[in-house]
Amino acid sequence: SWSAVPAGPPDPILGVTEAFKADKDPRKINLGVGAYRDENGKPYILGSVKKAEELLTSSKPDKEYLPITGLPEFTKKAALLAYGADSEPLKQGAVAVTQSISGTGALRIGGAFLARHYPHSKVIYLPVPSWGNHTPIFRDSGLEVRGYRYFDKKTVGLDFEGLKADLLAAPEQAIVLLHACAHNPTGIDPTPEQWQIISDIVKERKLFPFFDMAYQGFASGSTSQDAFAVRHFVSQGHQIALAQSFAKNMGLYGERVGAFSLTTADPEEKARVDSQLKIIIRPMYSNPPLHGARIANAILGDKALYSQWEGEVKGMADRIISMREKLYSTLTHDLKTPGEWGHIKNQIGMFSFTGLTPPQTKALAEKAHVYMTGDGRISMAGLNSSNIEYFAESVNAAVRG
Numbered sequence: 001s002w003s004a005v006p007a008g009p010p011d012p013i014l015g016v017t018e019a020f021k022a023d024k025d026p027r028k029i030n031l032g033v034g035a036y037r038d039e040n041g042k043p044y045i046l047g048s049v050k051k052a053e054e055l056l057t058s059s060k061p062d063k064e065y066l067p068i069t070g071l072p073e074f075t076k077k078a079a080l081l082a083y084g085a086d087s088e089p090l091k092q093g094a095v096a097v098t099q100s101i102s103g104t105g106a107l108r109i110g111g112a113f114l115a116r117h118y119p120h121s122k123v124i125y126l127p128v129p130s131w132g133n134h135t136p137i138f139r140d141s142g143l144e145v146r147g148y149r150y151f152d153k154k155t156v157g158l159d160f161e162g163l164k165a166d167l168l169a170a171p172e173q174a175i176v177l178l179h180a181c182a183h184n185p186t187g188i189d190p191t192p193e194q195w196q197i198i199s200d201i202v203k204e205r206k207l208f209p210f211f212d213m214a215y216q217g218f219a220s221g222s223t224s225q226d227a228f229a230v231r232h233f234v235s236q237g238h239q240i241a242l243a244q245s246f247a248k249n250m251g252l253y254g255e256r257v258g259a260f261s262l263t264t265a266d267p268e269e270k271a272r273v274d275s276q277l278k279i280i281i282r283p284m285y286s287n288p289p290l291h292g293a294r295i296a297n298a299i300l301g302d303k304a305l306y307s308q309w310e311g312e313v314k315g316m317a318d319r320i321i322s323m324r325e326k327l328y329s330t331l332t333h334d335l336k337t338p339g340e341w342g343h344i345k346n347q348i349g350m351f352s353f354t355g356l357t358p359p360q361t362k363a364l365a366e367k368a369h370v371y372m373t374g375d376g377r378i379s380m381a382g383l384n385s386s387n388i389e390y391f392a393e394s395v396n397a398a399v400r401g
């Protein structure tokens with residue numbers, strides 16, 4: 001039956017982990033996948049998550065199915081975390097929200113909803129570059145994927161002129177995907193002033209903004225600061241779609257906790273949208289997993305756990321920032337590595353887009369056992385005080401050739 005099925009390529013990001021696992025050298029470093037590691041290079045279970053799990057275990061909850069759109073207490077709190085207590089649509093009861101299989105599932109539900117119910121356009125604009133999974137997610141949802149300029153190779157910064165020109169030239173009412181903060185893979189975000197200009201252009205062209213917020217709290221250490229773009233757009237009267245993930249900010253990767261929401265005109269419209277979200281989800285997976293949503297709900301709903309969590313998110317963000325500073329100073333001051341490395345310090349979130357070329361990343365893997373994606377992206381969280389000097393020396397050697 002399957003003789004005509006061609007072998008597909010490995011996932012460009014997850015494939016890096018395979019290569020890393022096969023390497024037996026003790027010095028090996030995996031900077032491929034964007035998953036937080038602690039100072040000892042180990043996966044980190046947040047203390048707030050452990051406590052929430054203990055509370056859950058002792059309350060002996062049942063294992064019944066959740067409703068199609070998930071745990072209602074959780075989705076309510078997730079929306080509050082993203083939109084903020086001052087959000088008009090939230091106060092009016094006009095935000096339709098469903099639990100999702102983490103951020104990926106939220107994007108997929110959003111793609112499917114827009115493909116079916118957004119009457120004005122089937123075109124979605126993604127930043128170039130964007131997270132590698134965005135294109136297949138939206139293509140498989142039935143949308144036509146196009147790009148807008150985002151990254152400027154020359155400055156290793158935001159191509160804001162290109163971005164503005166491309167959004168101004170987009171057909172009216174097209175969908176535009178925006179990374180809410182901590183852009184993956186570049187680590188480059190618009191400034192608040194630039195976000196205000198983007199919001200004006202989106203309004204002028206009547207574009208439909210779809211925010212992907214996979215790193216709330218991870219960029220600055222503050223969940224409200226990282227929600228600036230989302231809240232600004234909503235305050236300007238935009239209706240938005242929003243994908244949220246709790247993989248990174250709560251370290252709940254494999255638990256698959258997320259939410260998808262749409263702001264609507266009023267509670268009556270929200271109810272109609274809710275009904276169609278259910279119709280999309282029911283045949284896909286019927287209802288979402290229970291455990292992770294209960295953990296997130298416990299943390300978001302308890303003052304002490306919430307403030308512990310806030311401290312832990314900030315701890316992760318701060319450790320990444322300290323690794324940026326250490327890497328920058330080792331490359332520039334200690335090793336005098338040729339080139340400009342200021343972007344390593346200035347970039348935001350989980351990743352640094354180093355500017356290393358594909359031959360350099362290949363040499364790093366083969367000669368130094370250092371693994372990253374072929375585009376030169378490194379997951380900053382893979383660095384720690386035990387491996388950062390070896391990493392910097394390896395980069396130095398690769399750059400000098």
Ligand code: PLP
Nearest residue numbers: 102103104131184212214245247
């Ligand atoms: N969106 C972006 C930009 C991401 O970087 C990620 C994870 O790396 C996701 C969405 C979704 O991840 P998950 O499905 O694990 O929440």
Ligand code: TYF
Nearest residue numbers: 013032033034035104131184
């Ligand atoms: O490193 C990245 O950009 C992501 C990480 O189910 C990731 O691709 C890995 C697995 C997954 C979702 C995201």
